[in-house]
Amino acid sequence: MGLLRCRRNVVIGLVVLLIYWVNAQWTVPPAAVPSGSAGVGSAGFLGAAACVSCHKAICDSHAVTAHFLSSSVASSVSIKGSFRGSRSRVVFNDRLEVLMEKRGGKFLQTAMFNGALYESEAFDVVIGSGRKGQSYLYWDSVRLFQLPISYYTPLDSWCNSPGYPTNLVYFGKQVPGQCMECHATGAKLMELGDGAVGFDRGSIVYGIDCERCHGDGAEHVKWHMAHVGEKGGHAILNAARLGRQQRLDGCALCHSGFRRQVMPSFSFKVGDTLDKFSTAVYDTGSVAGLDVHGNQYGLLTGSKCFRGSAQMDCSSCHDVHRDEAGKVGVFSQRCMSCHGAPGSVVGGARLAGCSFGPVKERGLVGNCVDCHMPALPSQKILLQFSGAAKPVHDLVRTHRIGIYPEISAAYLKSRK
Template sequence: MLNILLKVLGYILFTASLLFNYFAYAQAPHHDLLSKLNTHETKGAASGFVDDIACSTCHNQIYQSYQNVGMARSFSSPANTAFIERFGEEFYQTESQRYYRIDQQGTELTFFRYQKDSDGKIINQISLNIEWVLGSGYRARSYLYRNDSGELFMLPIGWYSQSQEWGMSPGFEDAEHFGIQRQIKRECLFCHNAYPEVPINSDHHLAGHYFPKELPQGTGCQRCHGPGAEHVRTALSVASKAEIIAKIINPRKLPPEERDSICFQCHMLPAVSMIGIRDFNQSTYSFRAGQKLTNYINHVEVTQENVEKDEQFEINHHGYRFWQSKCYQQSEAELACITCHNPHEKPNSAQFRASVSNKCQNCHSQIVTLHPNLSSTTQMNEANKGTKSDVEPITADSDCVTCHMPTRRTQDVIKVTMTDHLISRGPFDLDAILKPRERDDPIITDVNLLPWGELPNERDTELLRAVTVLRTRANKDATNALKNLLINNPIRSPIPYIDLLNAEITLGKYGDAENTAHHVLNQPNAPTFEVLSQLALAQLGLNKTQSAIDTLTYAISLRNNPVNNYNLGVILFNQGQFEQAEIQFDLAIKLRPNMHAAWLYRGRILAQNAQFDEAIEAMKQSLAIAPSYENAYVDLINLLEQQQHHDEARRYLEVGLRVASSTGQLTALESKR
């Protein structure tokens, strides 16, 4: 009997153990319901998201259709890109006297940039592996590379699909441009990609711009519908339809401002020359569908010298021009982007325009009587040229878009034409708005917050205006305005104080900058590293060299940073501490290999150590990175002459005199020959 009881008890305990283990197993994090779809919920700065492929489980038709939309193709690896370019072609930029080429080998892309000497031989060549393609290619594409630290940089050459040609990407048109050193910031990718999975606070305004090796590819579903992890879990748990729907955002069911905020988060950019700033408490990846955009970012309108407001037209003016339209303003929030656009489908041009025209006629029902003596096939040319037509009048099936939202050339990307979303009566001079144009840097005479949504109070408005100006270009008036605002109305956030500090250093107001830095450091939770980096520059400007060394050394002990390593290296080099300086330059190069000035100083130290061949190579690398860097030409030519490499020295002198950004030292060298 006892044996039987013991067996029964053992069985009960065994069963209880199994049940306990089962429930523990089912509730374990690695057995999250999301694992059924081989996906996971993101953590960190952008939490609550899943891989977009999970959306296809229930919404496959929409998901597959969306893959053809430009937003889905806004960012991709070469291996995941449908190539449309003519690779292997040599493109020459006259202004900088540089040659560009992108070669393809399978799914790999390699960028080349070089110059040619008087004999046509290649000089100052650099090659880089392209890791990311920016843009769908429906209008244009640009290309990015990444260093081992996680920094992304934009390459100067781009592909323009409308004209089927290579050309300089926006911002690289002039002789002096960023070259291969134009860093991509989080704000750049905010609209070109879904949020990456990165640690919390790594997307704070003062944080460095570093990206993981693996990134999302395309804007994705959840930028418009909100993080999907809970929605997918709810669906997998076989909850009710109402519960499932409640866990995701449907933009059409949102209040007007929140609805439009979804589109405007990327398509409202009134001026690329002066971009509004985020709320000081918001990090880059903090915006979510369903929120008000004005609680995240404060967009600004600019006044440009000699350019009327209604003539300001840029490549990302869809939302801005649409917002300016009387149709939008007077629709009492009925008219929206999604009134005409289905974001899940790439529109067929003819069908899409017919659909939009039908929407127009919901309000403008008297289309025939308002357009006498114009035909649907000739309306654009006839109306815009102001001539009369004897053909049949317009009908209800006519195309409204062609006349009232004409295609025109953009100011900022001059090789591209776009549909103007400012719905206007016309007529337009189509030849004038489509003709090729030269790119001009706008002269901004005023800046104001965009009057959309809930605006801040007067004090905060002035604060935001001043900071917006200073992040574009240091300006004495804006600096004084910001300083007075912060003195009279101190705020908790350190961010505007850092903007003031940066402006004071740029303007050479080193004493003021030192005071600002100490003020911020004395505040609770001060961003010590960021302030120390700038304080050191102020101390250098005040000739407090040892203080600057101590400050930089402390900053570097907190976090390595290529700029701080470089600046400390320069100070040590000038003091003759070459061994310690070399350590700092090597660290700077390791963290940011495209830092041309660090390569030059490395070459100088190698020359001091009689490592002449290595020194020559380091100086050549400096010129390969920055082919207009006169100091590198001078040092390299002198070293080549010392080493009896006279022909090579003459070669670099000839090229330097032709392509360097300044040639005073090179001209002096030539006169001594």
């Protein structure tokens, strides 16, 4: 595999530049958020620990999902990169390098210029489960800033943070509210006057926990503690009971790419209409210009599957309480709940199965997705190796479900 080959080529001094789509976030002035956001936020979440006594199976499986692990306080467990030997250094050039250090119980990124200390800041907060990579933040009073070095999982290597220059280290990028809005459960924000926001440190609930999608659970827990044995759920939100657009909006908040904010971060709650809180920055009528990365909502809603069925939403294929990454067989069963097996005239929801000759003949039911939802190169996540002419594109599963004849032919060939 290409990336593994790269790994062998990684030598000290190699600088990797990641350009995530999230870069776009930084370029929009936070001043677009109306004032009055002071104190908006969401302290007082109970956390999954308050749910486990009655929903043990869900809590256990959710604890290992990318959602739950999407942000955390930095620790030797949550930071994926190495602090040992040469692997703990990122060399920019012969005068400039950054050392990843463990000192006095702290994890630090220390920039050295001409052998002298330039700046050293702590890994305080981890953003990203490490499924693909991680970025790190440090506290300066109530403000959060991004550290210059990130971690890229496929190479198991430190690298220059997404979109950062390769010839200087920069500690001055302040983190906006949206970063936490998409990667955490709750945080109290403070308006700092210059359009920037601060965070009430103690109020941050890291990871995407139950109450991010189900709302504040206090009333629910109290009621069920007092009514043990009651079968129906009381005083809690279940998206399954909402209309389709509201169900989709609950995921689109974070899975429709960067949005232009109309209301402050964390004001949207599942059940609300997302367009009243933020608006899409792409043409919602066309999927042509969408990147495969980060906009599953836009791509899915442009697919025939979605437009032809009144009920389809993200939960048609995803059980968000489980880590199902890579389980193509499980996903294919979900396709067949509507389509039926290849060659069948009528499927689960009265739709025909696959009409492709070789699929029918060979009864290929275990993998519908590599042909119809192929992993495609992202235009926004690029790995730039110093010295290499062309950047490497990250592969992301497209949510534009469709017919891809060349990819289908290649898939058949790979299975010979």
